[in-house]
Each structure stands twice: as C-alpha cells, then as structure tokens.
Amino acid sequence: MADRRQIKYPRVVGNYELHQKLGAGYSGAIFCARNLHNGQWVALKLQPVDEPCPTNKYERNFYPALQGGVGIPTLWGSGTYGPWDYLAIDLLGASLDSLHRQKTTDVWDLRSVCCVAQQVISRLEFMHTRGVLHRDIQLGNCVLGLPPNNTTIYMIDFGFSKFYIDQRTKRHIPDSKEPRDFIGNYWFSSVRVHCRGQVPSRRDDMEAVALMLIHMLTPGGLHWTRNGVPKTDEAHERLMYEKRTARPEDICRGLPPPFEEFLRYCRRLQFAERPDYERWIDEFRELAEENGFPSSPEFVWPPPNPEVRHVSPKPAARMDSGELQGVLNGLANMQLGDRPVLAVRDNLVNRDSNTPPKDAQKPAKVQKPDPKAKEVINLVSDDEGSRDENANGRARAAPAAGRHTKAQRLSQLAREIAAATDNATLGRLVREFSQVMEDQKSRMLTKEGFAVLDALHKQLADPGALAAPIRTSKPRGSGASEVPESAGAAGERETRWGKMNKLYRLGQDVRRAGSSEQLAQLVVEFGAVINRSSGRTVTKDGFGFLAGLAGRLEALG
Numbered sequence: 070m071a072d073r074r075q076i077k078y079p080r081v082v083g084n085y086e087l088h089q090k091l092g093a094g095y096s097g098a099i100f101c102a103r104n105l106h107n108g109q110w111v112a113l114k115l116q117p118v119d120e121p122c123p124t125n126k127y128e129r130n131f132y133p134a135l136q137g138g139v140g141i142p143t144l145w146g147s148g149t150y151g152p153w154d155y156l157a158i159d160l161l162g163a164s165l166d167s168l169h170r171q172k173t174t175d176v177w178d179l180r181s182v183c184c185v186a187q188q189v190i191s192r193l194e195f196m197h198t199r200g201v202l203h204r205d206i207q208l209g210n211c212v213l214g215l216p217p218n219n220t221t222i223y224m225i226d227f228g229f230s231k232f233y234i235d236q237r238t239k240r241h242i243p244d245s246k247e248p249r250d251f252i253g254n255y256w257f258s259s260v261r262v263h264c265r266g267q268v269p270s271r272r273d274d275m276e277a278v279a280l281m282l283i284h285m286l287t288p289g290g291l292h293w294t295r296n297g298v299p300k301t302d303e304a305h306e307r308l309m310y311e312k313r314t315a316r317p318e319d320i321c322r323g324l325p326p327p328f329e330e331f332l333r334y335c336r337r338l339q340f341a342e343r344p345d346y347e348r349w350i351d352e353f354r355e356l357a358e359e360n361g362f363p364s365s366p367e368f369v370w371p372p373p374n375p376e377v378r379h380v381s382p383k384p385a386a387r388m389d390s391g392e393l394q395g396v397l398n399g400l401a402n403m404q405l406g407d408r409p410v411l412a413v414r415d416n417l418v419n420r421d422s423n424t425p426p427k428d429a430q431k432p433a434k435v436q437k438p439d440p441k442a443k444e445v446i447n448l449v450s451d452d453e454g455s456r457d458e459n460a461n462g463r464a465r466a467a468p469a470a471g472r473h474t475k476a477q478r479l480s481q482l483a484r485e486i487a488a489a490t491d492n493a494t495l496g497r498l499v500r501e502f503s504q505v506m507e508d509q510k511s512r513m514l515t516k517e518g519f520a521v522l523d524a525l526h527k528q529l530a531d532p533g534a535l536a537a538p539i540r541t542s543k544p545r546g547s548g549a550s551e552v553p554e555s556a557g558a559a560g561e562r563e564t565r566w567g568k569m570n571k572l573y574r575l576g577q578d579v580r581r582a583g584s585s586e587q588l589a590q591l592v593v594e595f596g597a598v599i600n601r602s603s604g605r606t607v608t609k610d611g612f613g614f615l616a617g618l619a620g621r622l623e624a625l626g
C-alpha cells in the first residue's frame with residue numbers, strides 16, 4: 070500500500086466531484102463531494118482498490134441491510150472507479166470525538182451523556198435487529214447530522230461490522246474458544262473481546278457503549294486511554310492489563326449509579342443473549358429527568374445553559390444489584406418500631422390521610438445497607454417536589470411543572486401508600502401502581518417502582534394488620550404450607566419452579582393470603598423476582614399478582 074501521505078486523490082470519482090477532506094481513517098480518506106448531475110452533497114469514502122484492509126468493500130455489505138434506520142446514513146452510491154473504491158453516503162456533521170477534543174471542561178455534561186446513551190443504544194438495537202454487530206463503537210464513529218438533523222447521532226463506519234445472524238442458516242454465529250485476532254478499538258472494545266480474545270456478540274457492542282459513556286464522564290478519560298495508542302506489544306499488554314483489572318466500582322466512582330449498573334449488566338450478558346435495550350434507554354432517560362433535564366434524547370450542542378452540570382468525581386453512596394437483592398430480602402426482617410398498624414381502628418386516630426407521614430416527606434436517600442443488620446432501607450432516590458443535591462453538590466432544579474413522568478407518578482404513589490389508613494385505600498393504590506406500570510412502554514420496575522413496593526411492605530408488615538385472619542386454602546402441590554414461603558425459601562423455589570412460574574404462583578398465593586403479614590411477605594418476594602429477572606420487567610403474571618394483591622386488600626379493607 071502506498072504511503073498515505075503521498076497518495077494523490079483524484080478530482081472526480083464516478084459522478085462525484087471531490088471537495089475538502091473531512092477525515093482520514095485506518096484505511097482511507099473521506100471527502101465532502103458533490104454529485105455532478107444533481108448537485109447533491111455527500112460524504113465520499115475513498116480507498117485504493119488494492120488496499121490490504123479493504124474496509125469499503127466490507128462496509129458495502131452492511132449498508133443495504135441497515136438502510137432506513139434512524140441515525141444510519143443513506144448510501145447514495147458505491148463501486149470502483151479506476152484504482153478507487155468509493156462509498157457515497159449522507160454528508161454529516163461533527164463527530165463526538167471532535168466535540169470531545171474541543172470541549173473546554175474536564176468532562177462532558179450529564180445531560181449530553183444521557184442523550185448519547187439513549188441514542189447510541191437505540192442505534193445498536195436497530196443494527197442488532199438487522200443482524201449486524203458494529204464492533205467498533207467509539208466517539209469518532211458517532212457523528213451528528215447536519216441541520217435539520219443536527220440533534221440526531223448517526224452511527225458510521227461499518228468496516229469492522231459483522232452479521233451475527235448467519236445469512237444462510239438464520240442462526241446466531243457460534244461461540245468459539247479458538248484464538249483469534251483482535252478486531253475493535255483499544256479504548257472501548259469489551260474486556261472479553263479485547264483482553265480475552267472471545268468472539269464478539271451483541272453484549273460486546275453494549276459494553277463498548279458503557280465504557281465510552283464512562284470515559285466521557287471521567288476527567289482525563291478512562292485511565293488506559295491516557296498514554297495514547299500503544300506502539301509496542303509491551304504497551305498493548307499493559308493497556309490490556311489495565312483494562313482487564315479495572316473494577317466497575319473504581320472506574321465509575323462518583324458517577325450516577327446507572328453507569329456502573331449498565332457496565333455490570335453488559336458484562337453479565339450471555340454470548341447469544343439479547344440485551345434489554347429498552348430498559349437502558351429508559352434508565353438513561355430517567356437519569357436525565359431526575360436531574361431536571363428534558364426527557365427527550367435529542368442531542369443539543371453546545372449544551373444549553375444554565376442547565377450544564379458536570380459530574381464531579383465525588384464518591385457517592387451507591388447500591389449495586391447484589392446489595393439491592395439483599396435489601397429486598399432484608400425487607401422481611403424490618404424493624405418497624407412503633408409504626409401504626411393498619412386496620413386497627415385505634416391507629417387511625419390523628420392520622421390525616423392527606424398528610425404524608427414525616428418520613429414520606431423527606432427526600433429519601435439511597436443508603437448502603439449494613440449486611441449484618443438487615444435493617445430498613447429505602448430504595449427510593451428522589452422526591453421530585455423538593456430540591457435535592459446532585460452529585461455536584463448543586464441544587465437540582467425541579468422538573469417542569471405539569472409534566473408527570475413515570476418517576477413522579479410512582480414517587481407520588483409511594484407517598485400516598487405511606488399515608489394510607491385502610492386496606493381499601495391500599496388496594497386502590499396498588500391498582501393505580503399497576504396502571505402506571507401498564508401505561509409505560511418498557512414496564513420496567515425502576516427504583517421509584519421498588520420504592521412503591523417498599524412503602525407497601527411497610528404498611529403491611531406488622532403481623533396485627535388484619536384483625537381477623539381468614540382461612541386460606543392449601544396451595545397447589547403436596548405438603549405446601551398454608552403460609553406463603555419466606556424470602557429465605559426463594560432460592561429453593563427457584564429450582565422447583567421455573568422463573569416464570571414464580572410470578573404465577575405468587576399471583577395464586579396472594580389471592581389466598583390471610584393476613585397483612587403474608588401479603589407483606591409476598592410483596593417482598595414479588596420485588597425479589599422482578600429484581601432478579603432480566604430487564605426487571607413486570608410481565609403479564611406480574612400484573613396478575615398486582616391485581617390479586619389489590620383485590621385481596623380491597624376484600625380485607
């Protein structure tokens with residue numbers, strides 16, 4: 070291959086007249102070009118036909134499969150012209166890499182990063198549904214459109230892409246233990262692919278997004294990127310070692326929890342597993358909303374003032390999913406102190422149902438559970454009606470008045486549940502909770518949803534809640550106890566029933582529960598099953614459980 074600096078590019082290639090150079094990559098250059106016949110401006114990717122790494126040829130395979138997707142450039146023409154191989158695609162604007170270099174602050178603002186997260190995950194969802202892996206996710210391959218599409222992030226550069234669905238058999242490509250050459254980029258390729266030589270699949274595209282987002286929020290970037298591209302094997306080995314040994318909790322220290330959770334989630338995915346794109350788009354949208362930013366994923370650059378907030382690397386109390394699990398199980402052992410007991414008339418005196426209890430009015434905090442104590446833990450994070458501190462220590466603006474997000478509705482429900490004074494009201498609130506969840510596209514149980522369960526549990530957990538326990542029929546299956554099993558038995562249940570079966574069985578148990586205590590226990594188990602399930606989605610059986618719970622509460626009210 071000729072030395073790229075000496076390559077003389079032609080003035081015209083096919084129907085296109087070349088203008089300024091937009092960029093140069095690993096194996097070619099890209100120009101702004103004009104169609105000589107219709108005047109249309111395009112980006113022309115140019116490569117010598119004898120290029121040893123003919124990425125244009127590879128890319129040409131994927132563009133047809135990806136046409137029509139939001140944020141995927143249109144392919145206007147491609148072919149060879151004399152010694153040149155070319156691709157004519159939509160002319161786009163600045164790449165995130167160029168914005169990264171231009172930015173005047175240490176790190177990106179959280180709003181922009183949440184927009185990038187939502188859009189890039191959505192692009193991957195589209196590509197993956199078309200059977201294509203990107204395999205080279207990086208800032209330089211995320212490019213803004215030109216007006217009027219300048220708030221859309223486009224994915225470019227499919228030179229390393231691959232069909233993970235075999236075009237002939239329509240099956241997922243097989244995993245393999247064979248040693249393989251690394252394909253991807255040094256900064257963001259997943260640990261599995263980059264450091265362990267594994268076959269890339271959907272999970273690795275997702276992990277690359279997670280690393281890219283964390284990089285954007287880290288002063289100086291991820292530490293293995295700071296010495297530049299490795300020039301020797303030794304330097305590459307060192308980089309891989311640093312990447313491989315970097316613990317999620319360390320590289321995400323001080324960042325809002327969804328970033329670490331996302332990275333961990335990607336690393337837990339199985340080789341052929343479909344990532345839950347919707348869940349993570351929702352998570353990052355909610356993170357934006359919680360911080361007072363618009364829920365729209367539109368990428369606005371420069372970030373509109375005065376909302377620009379940068380995430381400082383301040384250590385924050387956080388709860389990982391393992392801890393969350395412990396918390397849910399620990400809810401069963403909560404010490405409720407002298408909290409009033411539902412359905413015992415004496416306790417209703419002096420309680421005004423319109424006034425949330427003192428606890429419910431405080432913005433609850435995410436706390437680190439004490440593993441020994443198994444005490445009361447609040448899972449809720451935000452009270453949107455109040456002002457709160459963000460990670461930067463600045464006051465968080467309340468979301469725009471009149472806009473009721475899922476998070477707001479759930480937080481409000483948690484407060485109303487905490488303030489409820491009878492079971493019939495609780496039953497109605499459970500129905501509302503179910504309705505809020507059903508109205509949502511994703512049906513994912515967020516932390517605000519868990520806070521609703523937490524509030525519900527608190528209201529039900531006292532054994533005296535229902536004055537006259539009613540007789541329960543025997544659950545299906547021999548020797549089953551009349552009392553719903555404890556959270557400690559949940560692990561055993563997992564092997565006895567399939568995962569899906571569990572929610573169905575909980576739905577049956579809830580209709581037979583004879584006391585508030587039993588209902589409280591079932592609420593904990595319900596939360597634990599949802600939390601363990603991939604995507605934390607409330608399924609049909611989950612809604613069946615909620616309907617059963619509401620009905621039971623109303624009947625006992």
Ligand SMILES: Nc1ncnc2c1ncn2[C@@H]1O[C@H](COP(=O)(O)OP(=O)(O)OP(=O)(O)O)[C@@H](O)[C@H]1O
Nearest residue numbers: 091092094095096097099112159160161164209226
């Ligand atoms: N359609 C486009 N419109 C405007 N600029 C573009 C377009 N496509 C690419 N660029 C610019 O050119 C740069 C290189 O493009 P691209 O990544 O497609 O080329 P490549 O040769 O495959 O590069 P690499 O080897 O770095 O992956 C991009 O980072 C971007 O700045």
